[in-house]
Amino acid sequence: MGKIARIGLAQINCTVGDLNGNCRKILDYVEKARDQEVDLVLFPELTITGYPPEDLLLKPKFIQDNIAVLKEIAKSVTETVAVIGFVDRKRGGVYNSGGDQRGRYQGHLL
Numbered sequence: 001m002g003k004i005a006r007i008g009l010a011q012i013n014c015t016v017g018d019l020n021g022n023c024r025k026i027l028d029y030v031e032k033a034r035d036q037e038v039d040l041v042l043f044p045e046l047t048i049t050g051y052p053p054e055d056l057l058l059k060p061k062f063i064q065d066n067i068a069v070l071k072e073i074a075k076s077v078t079e080t081v082a083v084i085g086f087v088d089r090k091r092g093g094v095y096n097s098g099g100d101q102r103g104r105y106q107g108h109l110l
Helices: 019-035 054-058 060-076
Strands: 007-009 040-042 081-090 093-100 103-108
Touching (some): 019 040, 019 060, 054 060, 060 081
Parallel strands (some): 007 040
Antiparallel strands (some): 081 093
16 A cells, blocks of 8 residues: 555635735744645645735735745745645736646636
8 A cells, every 4th residue: 555645734824915924824834744744735725915915916016026935935845745825927817826836726816
């Protein structure tokens, strides 16, 4: 029989617009998951931006900054796979996205 995968759910309360604070909280929970030998940890929708980001999505810099935070997190997450909600802009729209360092999925927001 193969290895059993341990999956963790990080039900955290993020602050809308606090990208740096939410980043610290995400990294803290990834570390907790790693300490508990979790293979995959799943975070809520729009974890990086907080939910709901509303008018902040009209600011291109806010979207760029949330992607920069995602990249910072990806550099720090090495042992545990983390699926993290963030906002992405593609093909003229804003998308509620999620992903890890290996891939992304998207749902249309605006």
